[in-house]
Amino acid sequence: MPKPSTCIANAAFGKYRWVIRLMSGLILKWKFNYKTMHIPVIRTNKSRLAAYDFTNIQFGPNPTDHLFTADYQNGEWTNAEVKPFGEFLISPLALCLHYGQTVFEGMKAFRVADGGVSIFRRDKHLLRLNRSLERMCMPAVPEALFYEALDALVGLDEGWVSGLTGNSLYLRPIVIASEVRLGVLEANAYKFMIVALPMANYYDGTVKVKVETEYTRAAKGGAGFAKCGGNYGGAFLPTRLARQAGFDQVLWTDGDTHSYIEESGTMNVMFAINGTLITPPLNGTILDGVNRDSILTLAKDRGMTTEERPIGYQELETAFKNGAEIEAFGVGTAAVLTQIREIDILGQSYFPVTPNDGIAASLRDELNAIRTGRLPDRYGWNHLVASPEKAELAE
Numbered sequence: 001m002p003k004p005s006t007c008i009a010n011a012a013f014g015k016y017r018w019v020i021r022l023m024s025g026l027i028l029k030w031k032f033n034y035k036t037m038h039i040p041v042i043r044t045n046k047s048r049l050a051a052y053d054f055t056n057i058q059f060g061p062n063p064t065d066h067l068f069t070a071d072y073q074n075g076e077w078t079n080a081e082v083k084p085f086g087e088f089l090i091s092p093l094a095l096c097l098h099y100g101q102t103v104f105e106g107m108k109a110f111r112v113a114d115g116g117v118s119i120f121r122r123d124k125h126l127l128r129l130n131r132s133l134e135r136m137c138m139p140a141v142p143e144a145l146f147y148e149a150l151d152a153l154v155g156l157d158e159g160w161v162s163g164l165t166g167n168s169l170y171l172r173p174i175v176i177a178s179e180v181r182l183g184v185l186e187a188n189a190y191k192f193m194i195v196a197l198p199m200a201n202y203y204d205g206t207v208k209v210k211v212e213t214e215y216t217r218a219a220k221g222g223a224g225f226a227k228c229g230g231n232y233g234g235a236f237l238p239t240r241l242a243r244q245a246g247f248d249q250v251l252w253t254d255g256d257t258h259s260y261i262e263e264s265g266t267m268n269v270m271f272a273i274n275g276t277l278i279t280p281p282l283n284g285t286i287l288d289g290v291n292r293d294s295i296l297t298l299a300k301d302r303g304m305t306t307e308e309r310p311i312g313y314q315e316l317e318t319a320f321k322n323g324a325e326i327e328a329f330g331v332g333t334a335a336v337l338t339q340i341r342e343i344d345i346l347g348q349s350y351f352p353v354t355p356n357d358g359i360a361a362s363l364r365d366e367l368n369a370i371r372t373g374r375l376p377d378r379y380g381w382n383h384l385v386a387s388p389e390k391a392e393l394a395e
């Protein structure tokens with residue numbers, strides 16, 4: 001049933017209806033053409049930046065001064081704005097709280113060598129965000145909205161991107177079903193937000209992992225390739241059990257046979273066996289990691305042999321027993337690259353090497369150097385953000 005206002009408009013302007021439609025279409029197009037639209041910004045008058053200690057970053061509870069928010073209503077993204085970070089009200093009937101229609105991204109901005117700020121591989125993060133949203137029956141985020149939201153937020157909170165070695169600004173876009181209407185159904189209303197938090201080296205040590213042969217992270221046909229909240233919730237219990245048994249995290253295996261390695265905790269996993277870089281293929285149960293792709297790209301460029309193929313724990317076991325030179329590591333945005341020093345396969349421990357100057361370490365260093373502008377950006381991975389002051393001057 002059309003809304004009363006539409007009925008009145010139709011009755012009053014019946015024969016001009018198509019003109020009205022055309023005009024409102026044009027207005028909508030103009031309004032939502034984020035290429036030309038500047039996202040309104042409400043600046044905080046209580047910045048916490050001066051008091052923030054970048055030499056002792058506590059990641060998690062400490063966001064930057066602002067956040068980005070937008071709403072999806074009546075088939076359109078609207079109300080895009082950057083405003084002071086703060087809580088928002090949510091009804092207990094909001095659908096995200098019940099059926100898990102939540103999707104997120106994790107990406108980073110870096111202080112680059114010449115003093116500017118760069119966002120790493122925003123195009124790849126947008127593609128993945130929209131693939132995740134599609135899987136969860138949620139509306140896509142248009143490219144221009146995503147890019148402009150990131151530019152507006154990171155530009156405004158530029159001072160939070162510390163140039164200290166290893167520091168970055170972690171960016172967390174999320175989309176949640178905000179419709180207030182209990183019932184098992186796809187929501188019609190969503191919220192898109194981006195929050196930003198300073199981050200130091202997330203983890204610089206090595207980990208001890210256990211091949212998980214009982215629990216499954218993702219099954220064929222499931223949502224394992226989507227960055228949705230439920231994938232993490234379901235991983236907590238097996239991870240807790242592994243910690244209680246003395247490991248840092250689990251090496252996930254495939255849900256069908258529990259014999260092929262899939263991921264390492266919340267990271268993609270790679271093995272360098274006698275100089276060949278091997279990583280499980282993107283088959284629907286594995287998350288298409290931006291760092292996985294970046295490391296593979298760098299390795300190929302060096303002329304290394306890379307293989308994206310299933311790798312069973314039995315193959316690993318055999319390689320260890322044959323005395324192969326094995327490096328094993330996880331790759332992901334938060335920690336970048338984490339070397340694995342011990343792998344438990346059905347109760348038996350194996351020890352990959354973790355050299356400071358091996359394959360893993362040198363690929364990590366090259367990636368870090370590209371992201372921070374210390375090496376040329378030869379793949380166009382860095383998007384430089386103009387600070388709002390500079391952008392105004394340029395207009």
Ligand SMILES: *Cc1c(COP(=O)(O)O)cnc(C)c1O
Pocket residue numbers: 106227263265266267268287288289290291292331332333334
């Ligand atoms: C996010 C994520 C990764 C890593 O992806 P990056 O884009 O490299 O951060 C790997 N596995 C899972 C399950 C993830 O959610």
